[in-house]
Amino acid sequence: MSGRDVVLGRVRRALADVPGGEGPGGPPVVRDYRRVHGSRTTAETVDLLAGNLADYRAIVHRSDAEGLPALIGRLLAERGARTVVVPPGLERSWTAAADVRLVEDRASSTPHELDAVDSVVTGCALALAETGTIVLDAGPDQGRRRITLIPDHHLCVVRVPDQVVGSVPEALPRLSPGRPLTWISGPSATSDIELDRVEGVHGPRTLEVILLAGGAGAG
Amino acid sequence: MSGTYLGMPAFPKAAAVSTRDSRLRANLAHATRTIRDKRARAVAELDDWAQLRAAGAAVKDRTLRHLDHYLEQLEAAVTAAGGHVHWAADAKEANRIVTALVRETGEHEVVKVKSMATQEIGLNEALAEAGIRAYETDLAELIVQLGDDLPSHILVPAIHRNRAEIRDIFRREMGNWGRPAPDDLSDSPAELAEAARRHLREKFLSAKVGISGANFMVAETGTLVVVESEGNGRMCLTLPQTLISVVGIEKVVPTWQDLEIFLQLLPRSSTAERMNPYTSTWTGTTDGDGPESFHLVLLDNGRTDTLADTVGRQALRCIRCSACLNVCPVYERAGGHAYGSPYPGPIGAIITPQLRGVEGTLEASLPYASSLCGACYEVCPVAIDIPEVLVHLRERVVEGGPVTRGGARTVLRPARGHAAERAAMRAAGWVLGHPGVLRAGMRFAARTRKLHPRRLPGPGRAWSDTRDLPAVPAESFRDWWQRTRGTGSVPAKQAGDEK
Numbered sequence: 001m002s003g004r005d006v007v008l009g010r011v012r013r014a015l016a017d018v019p020g021g022e023g024p025g026g027p028p029v030v031r032d033y034r035r036v037h038g039s040r041t042t043a044e045t046v047d048l049l050a051g052n053l054a055d056y057r058a059i060v061h062r063s064d065a066e067g068l069p070a071l072i073g074r075l076l077a078e079r080g081a082r083t084v085v086v087p088p089g090l091e092r093s094w095t096a097a098a099d100v101r102l103v104e105d106r107a108s109s110t111p112h113e114l115d116a117v118d119s120v121v122t123g124c125a126l127a128l129a130e131t132g133t134i135v136l137d138a139g140p141d142q143g144r145r146r147i148t149l150i151p152d153h154h155l156c157v158v159r160v161p162d163q164v165v166g167s168v169p170e171a172l173p174r175l176s177p178g179r180p181l182t183w184i185s186g187p188s189a190t191s192d193i194e195l196d197r198v199e200g201v202h203g204p205r206t207l208e209v210i211l212l213a214g215g216a217g218a219g
Numbered sequence: 220m221s222g223t224y225l226g227m228p229a230f231p232k233a234a235a236v237s238t239r240d241s242r243l244r245a246n247l248a249h250a251t252r253t254i255r256d257k258r259a260r261a262v263a264e265l266d267d268w269a270q271l272r273a274a275g276a277a278v279k280d281r282t283l284r285h286l287d288h289y290l291e292q293l294e295a296a297v298t299a300a301g302g303h304v305h306w307a308a309d310a311k312e313a314n315r316i317v318t319a320l321v322r323e324t325g326e327h328e329v330v331k332v333k334s335m336a337t338q339e340i341g342l343n344e345a346l347a348e349a350g351i352r353a354y355e356t357d358l359a360e361l362i363v364q365l366g367d368d369l370p371s372h373i374l375v376p377a378i379h380r381n382r383a384e385i386r387d388i389f390r391r392e393m394g395n396w397g398r399p400a401p402d403d404l405s406d407s408p409a410e411l412a413e414a415a416r417r418h419l420r421e422k423f424l425s426a427k428v429g430i431s432g433a434n435f436m437v438a439e440t441g442t443l444v445v446v447e448s449e450g451n452g453r454m455c456l457t458l459p460q461t462l463i464s465v466v467g468i469e470k471v472v473p474t475w476q477d478l479e480i481f482l483q484l485l486p487r488s489s490t491a492e493r494m495n496p497y498t499s500t501w502t503g504t505t506d507g508d509g510p511e512s513f514h515l516v517l518l519d520n521g522r523t524d525t526l527a528d529t530v531g532r533q534a535l536r537c538i539r540c541s542a543c544l545n546v547c548p549v550y551e552r553a554g555g556h557a558y559g560s561p562y563p564g565p566i567g568a569i570i571t572p573q574l575r576g577v578e579g580t581l582e583a584s585l586p587y588a589s590s591l592c593g594a595c596y597e598v599c600p601v602a603i604d605i606p607e608v609l610v611h612l613r614e615r616v617v618e619g620g621p622v623t624r625g626g627a628r629t630v631l632r633p634a635r636g637h638a639a640e641r642a643a644m645r646a647a648g649w650v651l652g653h654p655g656v657l658r659a660g661m662r663f664a665a666r667t668r669k670l671h672p673r674r675l676p677g678p679g680r681a682w683s684d685t686r687d688l689p690a691v692p693a694e695s696f697r698d699w700w701q702r703t704r705g706t707g708s709v710p711a712k713q714a715g716d717e718k
């Protein structure tokens with residue numbers, strides 16, 4: 001008998017008490033929890049996102065489309081970044097003012113090559129205000145998962161308010177489970193040593209988020 | 220590596236060692252208090268916590284009641300997304316499957332992200348026997364592995380080590396495993412974390428095989444979810460060519476939407492954060508991004524035996540948040556190692572005897588490693604009534620009865636007169652003999668009483684009738700003790716040995 005047959009057979013025998021007529025959809029699950037916590041205007045939701053991002057030690061900036069290239073250029077310069085990896089679908093204009101060498105995200109590049117890169121600039125799939133989370137789904141303006149993992153500095157642009165949702169229940173329907181997702185809430189951290197929080201272990205130790213205004217309904 | 224728990228002494232003996240170690244006790248007391256307070260604040264931010272908790276329990280119950288259906292659905296979805304699904308009835312089978320998969324790659328090293336399932340089956344030791352070195356990459360696991368030690372807390376496995384000890388371990392051992400620690404390494408947590416980053420970076424960048432567990436598996440989509448803080452999980456899930464995930468069959472949830480419950484319950488209940496720094500989800504393989512080959516090993520290893528027990532089944536709802544450890548007065552004093560498995564604290568006291576059976580002396584003693592104060596039930600984000608299961612298991616130990624072992628039904632004989640009985644008595648005596656445990660238990664019980672079920676259903680009823688009285692837990696415990704033992708005398712020799 002295969003391992004599969006053994007395990008499934010045991011499961012079925014273990015569930016002898018479950019009435020035969022009860023389908024996999026029962027017993028009912030009452031979902032009377034909130035879709036979102038509290039009521040907020042769009043601007044307040046964006047403010048909450050900014051506040052929660054900062055609370056988990058992400059550095060938050062705000063910009064409009066016009067000011068974005070200069071801001072990205074300045075942030076990279078302040079960081080002393082010389083090489084920057086960018087995903088293939090990133091708006092060219094975003095990095096136009098940056099005095100850096102741009103590295104394309106290629107399938108053939110090795111992790112060691114990426115380790116020599118100073119920064120990464122990406123967009124995102126969406127951001128969650130209540131938890132201060134940005135979600136990447138490996139879309140064209142975000143690239144392969146590893147490019148936002150190996151460089152030590154991540155600059156992430158969030159289009160507000162279009163890409164901002166309030167809560168976890170609002171986020172999931174907008175995300176595709178078929179894509180590899182990375183939810184990021186602040187830079188990596190550990191409290192493994194006497195529960196002292198240390199920011200930055202293996203992921204990028206600095207996370208900067210730019211809230212880019214100018215989407216529909218922005219004010 | 221001594222990563223095996225075989226031959227661990229029964230609870231009270233191991234607990235006695237821990238309670239004599241005052242530094243360990245101080246570390247634990249500080250740590251559990253800190254997490255406890257932070258967690259309460261994170262939970263209080265959500266005014267629908269009770270509804271989320273009830274929904275979390277209901278989703279898990281539904282899944283467990285139709286586990287065969289959801290496992291088959293999961294298998295089909297993972298396979299359709301390019302993954303390979305394997306089934307392991309026990310630890311040996313799982314280790315054999317993983318070892319063979321690693322061998323196929325021709326590699327002799329693997330990077331691992333913290334996984335309780337692989338600790339449970341002793342995977343690292345099995346791989347070592349096959350000449351394969353497994354590198355733990357979670358900072359705490361690294362400390363434990365380098366220190367040739369055992370984890371003592373679900374979330375903070377090295378909670379029993381302080382910073383100076385960690386520095387010494389890093390200085391002494393890192394060079395034997397890869398990049399050595401700098402000579403002038405201090406004991407500041409930031410420097411220690413930096414040393415770990417450098418030590419592990421080379422391993423991540425060249426790793427060809429990654430091994431993980433998963434927090435959740437979504438049946439309808441075939442998606443796996445790993446929740447973490449440090450980024451070592453992302454490294455292990457993204458950079459290697461081959462990814463092998465070993466996951467207990469109870470980790471499945473039916474739908475993508477169900478994650479909206481658990482991704483709110485878990486981070487707040489576990490690390491007391493609104494959201495943990497990194498959550499990764501993946502479905503099979505993705506062309507040009509991440510591992511080219513993905514294997515899911517579905518692990519039984521006693522879970523179906525647990526499922527067969529209609530009272531004990533609820534333990535399989537557990538999402539391993541560790542909140543119950545941090546409120547437990549027994550855990551705080553006894554330490555994680557006393558529980559003799561990767562699952563310490565209240566959850567360990569109900570899951571280990573069910574996964575392994577209550578016949579062994581350690582397993583028989585675990586249901587007694589509790590003052591039944593109920594604090595664990597109150598904090599549990601999926602509302603596992605741990606005291607109810609403890610009482611149920613005590614009855615199994617003392618009175619015997621029908622159980623399922625290795626998928627076969629059998630009738631357990633009462634422990635009376637056997638080593639298991641003596642181990643259980645000693646554990647009970649240990650709890651009774653630690654006034655601090657009972658005092659703390661009273662505090663919790665007083666605070667949480669209104670949250671307790673008025674009476675326990677089923678065989679624990681006679682006991683719960685006394686528990687609901689305004690009596691101190693020591694009294695109701697003694698009542699219970701007298702009823703089941705029928706001797707009327709409490710083992711007095713243990714009393715007052717708490718320093």
Ligand code: SF4
Nearest residue numbers: 537538540541543599
């Ligand atoms: S039993 Fe409940 S509180 Fe304890 S670890 Fe599991 S889910 Fe968390």
